[in-house]
Amino acid sequence: MDILRRLVNHPEALIRLKAQARLTGQEASPASSLVTGRASPLAQSLLSEVDADGRIPLHPYAKWRGAHWVLACLADLDYPPGDERLKPLLEQVYAWLLSPHHLKSVAILQGRARRCASQEGNALFAALKLGLADDRAEELAARLLKWQWPDGGWNCDKKPEAHHASFMESLIPLRALALYARQSGDPVFWKACEAAAQIFLKRELFKRQRDGSVIQDDFLNLHYPCYWHYDILFGLKVMAEAGFIEDKRCQAALVLLRSKQLPSGGYPMEGSYYRVSEKVRSGRSLVDWKRFNLPGEARANTFVTLDALYVLQEAPGAK
Numbered sequence: 001m002d003i004l005r006r007l008v009n010h011p012e013a014l015i016r017l018k019a020q021a022r023l024t025g026q027e028a029s030p031a032s033s034l035v036t037g038r039a040s041p042l043a044q045s046l047l048s049e050v051d052a053d054g055r056i057p058l059h060p061y062a063k064w065r066g067a068h069w070v071l072a073c074l075a076d077l078d079y080p081p082g083d084e085r086l087k088p089l090l091e092q093v094y095a096w097l098l099s100p101h102h103l104k105s106v107a108i109l110q111g112r113a114r115r116c117a118s119q120e121g122n123a124l125f126a127a128l129k130l131g132l133a134d135d136r137a138e139e140l141a142a143r144l145l146k147w148q149w150p151d152g153g154w155n156c157d158k159k160p161e162a163h164h165a166s167f168m169e170s171l172i173p174l175r176a177l178a179l180y181a182r183q184s185g186d187p188v189f190w191k192a193c194e195a196a197a198q199i200f201l202k203r204e205l206f207k208r209q210r211d212g213s214v215i216q217d218d219f220l221n222l223h224y225p226c227y228w229h230y231d232i233l234f235g236l237k238v239m240a241e242a243g244f245i246e247d248k249r250c251q252a253a254l255v256l257l258r259s260k261q262l263p264s265g266g267y268p269m270e271g272s273y274y275r276v277s278e279k280v281r282s283g284r285s286l287v288d289w290k291r292f293n294l295p296g297e298a299r300a301n302t303f304v305t306l307d308a309l310y311v312l313q314e315a316p317g318a319k
Contacts, residue, residue: 002265003264003265003266003294003300003305003309004019004023004024004309006294006295007019007023007294007302007305007306007309008020008023008024010295010302011295012040012041012042012292012302013036013037013039013040013041013042013043014037014040014042014043014077014078014079015042015292015302015303015306016036017033017036017037017078017080018077018078018306019306021078022078022306022310022313023306023309023310023313030080030081030082033080034080034081034082034083036080037079037080037083038083038085042077042287043074043077043079045286045287046070046073046074046286046287047070048286049065049286050088050089053088054085054087054088054089055067055088055089055091055092056070056089056092059096060092060093060095060096061096061119062282063227063282063283063284064225064227064274064283064284064285065284065285065286066092067089067090067092067093068092068093068096068119068122068123069122069227070089071086071089071090071093071122071123071126071127071130072122072123072125072126072225072227073225073287074086074126074130075125075126075129075130076225078129079129079130081129081130081131081132082130082131082132083130083131086130086132087132090126090127090130090132093123093126094123094136097119097120097123097140098136098139106147107158109158109160110160110163112149112150112155112163113146113147113149113154114155114156114157114158114162115147115154115155115156115169116156116169116228117144117147117154117156117169117170117172117173118154118168118169118171118172118173118228120140120143120144120173120176121144121172121173121174121175121176121177122172122176122228123140124137124140124141124144124173124176124177124179124180125172125175125176125179127140128176128179128180128183129179137180140176141176141177141180141189144173144176144177144192145177145188145189145192148173148192148195148196149165151164151165151195151198151199152165152170152192152195152196152197152198152199153165153166153169153170153173153174153196153199154166154169154170154173155169155170156169165199167199167200167215167219167230167235168228168229168230169228170196170199170200171200171230171234171235171238172228173196174193174196174197174199174200174238174242175238175241175242177189177192177193177196178193178238178241178242178243179241181193193242197239197242197244197247200235200239201239201244201247201249201250202249203215204249204250204251204252204253205219205232205235205236205239205249205250205252205253206219206220206232206235206252206253206256207252216230218231218271219231219232219235220232220256221270221271222260222267222268222269222270222271222301222304222308223269223270223271223272223273223304224269224272224289224301224303224304224307225273225274225289225303226273227273227274229273231271232253232256232257233257233304233307233308233311234307235253236250236253236254236257236311237307237310237311240310240311240314240315245311245314245315245316246315246316250315254311254312254315257308257311257312258312260308261308262297262299262300264294264297264300265300265305266294266297266299266300266301266304266305267300267301267304267305267308267309268299268300268301268304269289269290269301269303269304272289272290274289276288289301289303
């Protein structure tokens, strides 16, 4: 496939490594991958604000340049694990999330923890994926388990009448706990993942249960990165990673995804959640992800295409 050839031979190292691992299964050695990843211009851009102490002099959650988001982006890009230089950034994230002040933000109403669990979820996923997890990662996993709602998800809505989990706050914890369960082998966390997956599966990843209408129009657009947001591609990617992509309730979203394929075989970026202007105080990205189109392509975005091809490769009937 020409599109696959262009991805596995892409000039950007992280794209090349991710394509080789996810689409061909031909991973380079860990040591070689790490050397290549460290030299990546994309990684260097994401880490360009790291100071002499190895930290980013912003609040870890500063959108989208703080340590929390930089690590989340590197993890989503499949940055090679074991880079000790990233540890100071993770220390910033732990200092924030594990502080007594942060825990005070957890409200318990109607027996449900009102918590932006995507924060712990992104941090846990990054720590595990980047090969830097320790017992503090176990604490994050335990908190997600403790805060899980009866319907299987999470929500930060502090209105007492809110009693359903949120797509935005449930997908990333599901992703993180699936990886944690895989690495730890703990069946308690697999059970939590199965419950969380039902939040999405019983709604076919984008539909209201009561009438089958689209929950939010933007769920149908393809984005990169999603950060804490939701779209069908991100939902399908997590279903694939967590082992639920063969559930028949993913089919409607898979049909929608396939319908967006361009004649070249690539997929477009249909929306974004970031800006690149230096005048922007919040929501500024150091990387303009839209500019990473496939060589010779005007519309096919490299990151969206890579994720879409991975999902479709893992879908039923693809193998």
